[in-house]
Amino acid sequence: xxxxxxxxxxxxxxxxxxxxxxxxxxxxxxxxxxxxxxxxxxxxxxxxxxxxxxxxxxxxxxxxxxxxxxxxxxxxxxxxxxxxxxxxxxxxxxxxxxxxxxxxxxxxxxxxxxxxxxxxxxxxxxxxxxxxxxxxxxxxxxxxxxxxxxxxxxxxxxxxxxxxxxxxxxxxxxxxxxxxxxxxxxxxxxxxxxxxxxxxxxxxxxxxxxxxxxxxxxxxxxxxxxxxxxxxxxxxxxxxxxxxxxxxxxxxxxxxxxxxxxxxxxxxxxxxxxxxxxxxxxxxxxxxxxxxxxxxxxxxxxxxxxxxxxxxxxxxxxxxxxxxxxxxxxxxxxxxxxxxxxxxxxxxxxxxxxxxxxxxxxxxxxxxx
Numbered sequence: 001x002x003x004x005x006x007x008x009x010x011x012x013x014x015x016x017x018x019x020x021x022x023x024x025x026x027x028x029x030x031x032x033x034x035x036x037x038x039x040x041x042x043x044x045x046x047x048x049x050x051x052x053x054x055x056x057x058x059x060x061x062x063x064x065x066x067x068x069x070x071x072x073x074x075x076x077x078x079x080x081x082x083x084x085x086x087x088x089x090x091x092x093x094x095x096x097x098x099x100x101x102x103x104x105x106x107x108x109x110x111x112x113x114x115x116x117x118x119x120x121x122x123x124x125x126x127x128x129x130x131x132x133x134x135x136x137x138x139x140x141x142x143x144x145x146x147x148x149x150x151x152x153x154x155x156x157x158x159x160x161x162x163x164x165x166x167x168x169x170x171x172x173x174x175x176x177x178x179x180x181x182x183x184x185x186x187x188x189x190x191x192x193x194x195x196x197x198x199x200x201x202x203x204x205x206x207x208x209x210x211x212x213x214x215x216x217x218x219x220x221x222x223x224x225x226x227x228x229x230x231x232x233x234x235x236x237x238x239x240x241x242x243x244x245x246x247x248x249x250x251x252x253x254x255x256x257x258x259x260x261x262x263x264x265x266x267x268x269x270x271x272x273x274x275x276x277x278x279x280x281x282x283x284x285x286x287x288x289x290x291x292x293x294x295x296x297x298x299x300x301x302x303x304x305x306x307x308x309x310x311x312x313x314x315x316x317x318x319x320x321x322x323x324x325x326x327x328x329x330x331x332x333x334x335x336x337x338x339x340x341x342x343x344x345x346x347x348x349x350x351x352x353x354x355x356x357x358x359x360x361x362x363x364x365x366x367x368x369x
Contacts, residue, residue: 027057034126038080043198050078051238058237059083061148063136065112066090067222068154068178068229070102073116076152076228077124081237087132088113093305094325097220109307115207136160138275141167151175151232154226157350158202162276165190165198169259169272173192174245176234178229185225186223188244189232194353195245196265203266213218221253299337302368322348325355339363 004183030053035042058081062069065088069365076084092100092107092115100112107115121129134140145167153175154165161177168175174192179185190198228249235241250259253288260289302309302317309319320328332339339356341349342364349365356363 015120027053029053030056034080035324037126043077043152045236046240049242054239054360055080055234055237056082058150059085059125059148060150060152060233060237061085061087061144062152062154063160064088064114064154064156065100065102065183066096066154066156066259067099067225069112069152069227070100070116071223071226072152072230072233073102073120074123075227076233077120077127077129079230079234080126083128083130085130085132085144086116087134087136087144088116089135090135095280099217101220101223105358110153111337127229136163141275142171145173146171148173148329150236152229154229161198161202166272166275169197169270170275176229176232176236178225180217180221180225182216183221183252185221185251185253187225187228187249187251188247189236190245192243192245194265196263197268197269200266201248201263203269206239219249224253225251246255297337299339300342301339302342303352304343304368308344317342322352325352329359333358333359341365342368344368 026245030038030049032275034052034056036047038052040045042049046098048290060076060081060083062084064074065073065086069086069088073084073086088111090112092103092110092112094105097105097108102116102119103112111131111133111312113133114161117131118222120127132144136144141163146189149166151168151173153161155164156179164175164177167173168191172191174189175198176187176189177198184298188201190196190201215303228251231241232244235243245310246262246264248261248263251257296303300317302313302319303325304319305321306319313319320331325332333356337362341352343349343352343365344367346365349367353365355364
């Protein structure tokens with residue numbers, strides 16, 4: 001058990017039963033055990049005991065326990081952030097393992113947030129962890145984000161990124177954001193000290209965005225980008241260094257390139273009053289029977305993992321896992337039929353729709369169940 005309280009798992013039905021107290025009010029002297037554990041931090045010029053105490057008092061919410069979330073969680077935990085919440089409804093898949101270093105083959109099929117918390121609790125007993133196994137949504141985002149001092153967003157879709165941004169603006173919480181694509185990555189800090197928000201950099205989501213599941217990713221890239229994200233989080237919390245607010249760091253691990261771009265705040269983006277309905281970003285996710293008639297002879301494709309498909313499926317669906325779609329286009333692109341992609345949450349099916357659009361195929365996303 002953590003000396004700060006129990007490590008646990010929860011659903012996100014709590015509205016505001018997490019009491020937010022400012023870091024300044026929570027700062028307490030380090031215990032002898034903590035001082036010994038973090039000895040090298042205490043000796044570090046420009047960091048020292050004061051920064052370590054601020055970390056000890058901080059509450060951080062990590063959104064996503066995937067390729068970026070894993071190194072972020074590990075380094076924030078080992079750095080001594082007092083309370084770390086991690087939210088992820090997803091389960092571990094076998095093809096996650098080459099880059100999501102908190103998990104092992106024995107974890108396949110388990111919830112990522114719960115599994116990450118179990119692993120981290122064993123590694124770092126001086127930190128309190130909470131796993132949230134529901135998806136971040138319009139219904140829970142304000143309560144969860146408002147209960148933390150900082151958010152670190154490692155998700156891979158624009159719908160969640162805009163939700164995180166808008167909730168952080170409303171609750172006046174800064175957040176660190178990172179993204180990866182094949183051999184490249186980017187890191188920035190938003191809503192920090194009056195600086196730009198995510199919408200200042202990306203007013204609108206791009207028409208087409210990459211996905212690890214479709215395009216692939218080099219396994220070291222999320223480790224590099226995730227570590228840089230953790231460093232930005234420690235800067236914000238510990239009060240050292242130059243924070244990447246109003247700056248976008250681009251990394252190319254193939255060409256050894258690092259570029260830093262500046263961008264400005266747009267005043268209207270700092271005054272968000274309410275969260276947008278999530279279907280504002282999910283217009284391709286619809287009930288298939290409302291857009292595809294039986295006479296259309298639609299092709300029904302289940303894009304889940306083979307083991308998920310084997311556990312239960314509709315015989316009318318063929319199974320082509322999302323990551324295999326680019327390599328099996330002869331089975332669906334040339335059919336000339338409209339396509340309905342299925343998965344459990346709708347996330348993978350929406351990515352499949354984006355791929356289909358790139359090839360001029362009419363497609364829709366739907367959730368199973």
